[in-house]
Amino acid sequence: MPHDILVLTEADLRKAVRLDLKAIDVVEEAFRALASGGVIMPPILSMDIPQVHGEVDVKTAYIPGFEGFAIKVSPGFFDNPKIGLPSLNGLMILFSAKTGLVEALLLDNGFLTDVRTAAAGAVAARHMAPSTVETAGVMGTGVQARLQMIAAHQVRPFSRLLVWGRDAAKATACANDLAETLGIEVQAEPDPARLVAQSQLVVTTTPAREPVLKADWLHPGLHITAMGSDQEGKNEIEPTALTRADLYVADRVSQCEKLGELAAAIHDGVWHGGTPPELGDIVSGAGTGRTGDDQITICDLTGTGAQDTAIATFARARALTAKAGTTIQS
Amino acid sequence: MPHDILVLTEADLRKAVRLDLKAIDVVEEAFRALASGGVIMPPILSMDIPQVHGEVDVKTAYIPGFEGFAIKVSPGFFDNPKIGLPSLNGLMILFSAKTGLVEALLLDNGFLTDVRTAAAGAVAARHMAPSTVETAGVMGTGVQARLQMIAAHQVRPFSRLLVWGRDAAKATACANDLAETLGIEVQAEPDPARLVAQSQLVVTTTPAREPVLKADWLHPGLHITAMGSDQEGKNEIEPTALTRADLYVADRVSQCEKLGELAAAIHDGVWHGGTPPELGDIVSGAGTGRTGDDQITICDLTGTGAQDTAIATFARARALTAKAGTTIQS
Structure with missing residues (x-):
């Protein structure tokens, strides 16, 4: 028929x-x-x-x-x-x-x-970032760097944005694009430690195989969403950061154990947190999310069907x- | 672009x-x-x-x-x-x-x-059936019963065809359709043992979960292709037939072990033939196929990507x- x-x-x-x-x-x-x-x-x-x-x-x-x-x-x-x-x-x-x-x-x-990946970043920011984000930071300068910030700005309307990339020219181009799209102050920041220090929300969007965000840079009132790792061997966040944070959340535990930041932490033997909650648990209220604006939280996105x-x-x-x-x- | x-x-x-x-x-x-x-x-x-x-x-x-x-x-x-x-x-x-x-x-x-499944049946018949097939038999009365015979007739131009099905009216309808398509003598045969006894090539095309073809019916100069089993629990050929035959060939061993006639034989503990050859081995000459017109051969088709x-x-x-x-x- x-x-x-x-x-x-x-x-x-x-x-x-x-x-x-x-x-x-x-x-x-x-x-x-x-x-x-x-x-x-x-x-x-x-x-x-x-x-x-x-x-x-x-x-x-x-x-x-x-x-x-x-x-x-x-x-x-x-x-x-x-x-x-x-x-x-x-x-x-x-x-x-x-x-x-x-x-x-x-x-x-x-x-x-691209759209659903950036939307997931916004879901993570909505449910895990501090209630007020004045400054956001993005690491990476590609399509997802732009889309993640466009999405996150709709749930946490930050007034200032910092962009870091290995290539300074690309960081400037990305910052200019986002300044125009969002109509806010956007600066390329050559020092990733300074970017993290000034931000309440950081999204990493790189294909890094060595961490680009160090555990020592974590500070109270920070939420990090790592969305670059989607294959074995990729790693954006220094593994000890996952245990130093007050809360680590996976989009899907079974995937993050293999492909995400969690995989690197397990591989390095630094993960002792048992089975972490999933983003869906936080969204639905079945799991406990951020309990105070001073906490440090991390969300690991590998992408789901x-x-x-x-x-x-x-x-x-x-x-x-x-x-x-x-x-x-x- | x-x-x-x-x-x-x-x-x-x-x-x-x-x-x-x-x-x-x-x-x-x-x-x-x-x-x-x-x-x-x-x-x-x-x-x-x-x-x-x-x-x-x-x-x-x-x-x-x-x-x-x-x-x-x-x-x-x-x-x-x-x-x-x-x-x-x-x-x-x-x-x-x-x-x-x-x-x-x-x-x-x-x-x-449907087309590629019937074509695989013809490949099996071309490389495994006796060189001359005068009478072919098909068990089952659906789309594949028709297509398998249309395909097989192109590589073994049999002059007579027998059709068995649990529903006699469907067997007659299938026989009539094939008589018209192939322009040969086609009869519905109500006794599956008699169908096998008279045939040099039999193709089973049923969704049976209990064998419809018994090991005792095997006779020299017979080739059987079983293409109905494509899921766990399906079984068309009595498992001991696989070991009684001179040659059993799988389309893909890893699939037939799980889904095919081989799965039932392994489950029943009657398979002791080690790793069987695959149809591709027979086609390419890497494996030994039928070595005489009096041999009994079986090909197990589960369908491959x-x-x-x-x-x-x-x-x-x-x-x-x-x-x-x-x-x-x-």
Whole structure:
């Protein structure tokens, strides 16, 4: 029996989906559901293709209460830049959670992943950062540095922002972009220790394999969200910071143990905190979050299939409202 | 950088792709590549959704020498028939094996899986059945009963065909359909023992959980292909048949140990044959196949991601030649 499938290109999606409070709320809902126990999220299917310097990851999750579930396919082909193509691509497929029929093909080339990743950062900031953030800091100068700050500013409207990157020119460019977008004071800060010292909220967005944020820099009233580690071997935060903090929270413990900051802390033998709470526990109130503005908290984000299902469902709804995309009968 | 993506509906694919010798050859090529060791085929990603009586499987494989690799998503939602929808759906996504870019979306609703499954049966018959097959038998009366015989007839042009099913009316209908399609004598045979006794090639295509083919029925000069078992707990062939046969071959040992006829034989403690050869070994000559027309051989097919990559690549090429489908820029 033929049915309609909505096909959305990256251009359609960029018009229809914004990184706004609604997007943040729908990702928060996914984390809340994750904590409730009804979410089904199988381990990531991962295929390395060394012959072509490529890899493909497939993620999915079923969330009770969401009308659809997404399957996300993320290829990374690292020789692409040599021929003028981006390394990362991919798409999401949204299926009806009632019938399994394909409802939408989201040819987003990673755009929706960017949005849902930044939205998760905002969820972490909303539930874990001190109630007032005057100065925020971001480490890293790429797409996520920009999006994380755009998202975080909606839940903690800081008046000042510091940007650190290994490349000073990129840090300045990122600072200029964010000053224009947010309409606040933004400065490139060449000393990462000074950036952390002045900030109440720091987001690390680097692909670092050696820590870029030292445990000695922790200070009362600081929240750190680390979102750069998404593969074994990556590490942004000095492992002892996780135990020095009053609270460490994982987006998904089973992933953070393998891919996140937690993996490095376990590897170094410095983690003795048992099973940490998950962000969904903090969001839902099932776990205890920050209990005072002077505490030090850390949130470790590795990215979950539940976020993909949330953003894909959201994107389809926004696109239908905007009458975006092409409908195919199949 | 926008690029073209070919979108093919089930109707487009049914027009462009036929179960012919070319399709059989391309699936054979996938098996040959599997044996060569360069194929990358991760374990299946499987998500059960008991809340909605559904499940989703994701398969993929990279085959050196193929221009693309497929990711196949197969949802099964078993309450669908109550609302007039088929239980099984799904699609394949074809990616460039050089860049990881999406090349084609194949909205086949399982049609290409049907074709590649039947083509694998023909590969098994071509390389394992006696050189001359006068009478073939098929157990089961569904889509695969028909397609398996259409495929097998192209590599072993038998002049007579017997059909057995639990439902006599369905067996007659299947026999009538195949008589018309193949233009040969086809009879419904109510006694499965008699069907096997008269046949040199038997294909089992049932979802049986108790054997429908007994070990005592084996006779010299018989080849059996069992393709019905694709889940734990399914079992078409009495386990002792596997050891009584001169040769047992798996499409993929690691899968057959879990899902195939081999799983039942291991479970019953009757399998003592060590690691059996794979169909690709027989195809490529790396393993020893049938060495005489009087031997008894069995091939166990559970379905592989390599077949999906082969048929998806083939389908795209056929569709481009036929100028079928819709092109989307993304």
